[in-house]
Amino acid sequence: MFRRAAALILVLCISVVAGMVPAQAQGGLRITGTSIEAAFPLELSFNISVESDADITDIRFHYRVERRHFVDVTSEAFLEFTPSRAVDVSWDWDMRRTGGLPPGTSIEYWWTVEDASGDSIETEPLVVQFEDDRFQWQSLVDGPVTVYWYRGDTSFAGEIMETVREALYWLVQDTGISLTEPIRIYIYGSSTDLRGSMIFPQEWTGGVAFTRYGCIAIGISPVNLEWGQRAIAHELTHLVIHQMTLNPYSGLPNWLDEGLAMRSEGPLGREFQAYLDRAIAQDSLFSVRSLASPFSTDADKSYLSYAQSYSLVEFLISIYGKDRMFELLDTLSEGSTYDNALTRVYGFDSDGLEQLWREYLMSPVETVEKISVLPGRG
């Protein structure tokens, strides 16, 4: 895991920082300056200037990204340069090659340098936060949750925070799961601004949960707050569920992940309900097994997949209760297969779930309860 002590040494929120490290010496080796240039979301460039009485022969850049992982991952980059007594080199991190980072990600880094006389030096670790400095962010903190925003007034941010509190409250009621680690929520002023923060954005991206980074980014203009509140509840649920279940062996069935997220939004939206009703009437529901995999990007299929996921989760929680749901997630967090986890907790596998759920769908009492009045996310 990331070293907390090191994070306290220095936190930089920067576009350009020059000469932050004082000269350090080991034998004849002297580091005379370092700097960082950031161009969110595309590039981070780390520079170092070194002098010595002998030719400098080896410079390496080491870094760790703060995110949840199963082994301690340190990356090392070898810098190319001509050996000399004075060297000034940079290591450029091109995010287009590696995939992007969410805003505010902390990166711990340090340098090692060697010269021809055998002297070497290792700098103290520092931390840089890769901030989206295209905007003037304000922040609101409540316990482990920090909301960042730049468009709209403080009451807008207050409403966002209230949505977070409510979503967390209902998540505990429905599943027994609560937030275990700090999270950052970035509210972009529009979906266009949000897409500008991503390396390879999809045209339809309105919100993203970076589950391993404890970060959510959503595009919400103040006039679109109602949609935004549903989107926040949705993405927040993904984040909290993944905090609990992350393991190196297996993930979550997609219907469970999306169904819980949809349920946090509130009652099923009317258009989702229409897709579900039509599929029931036409006997064209997807199998539970097929919904374990990522959903189709085709709009019609995607609507039905989300609607079915909501319905499956609603069935499990309303019939079997929140303790079993917690147990299911807990079992999955141990790396259990989907069928083994279902069987252990409920006594049926994916096929058995499908059969019982279809019977539940046909139950007239439940049909009355499923009528919803709220519009969907669109």
Ligand SMILES: [Zn+2]
């Ligand atoms: Zn989702």
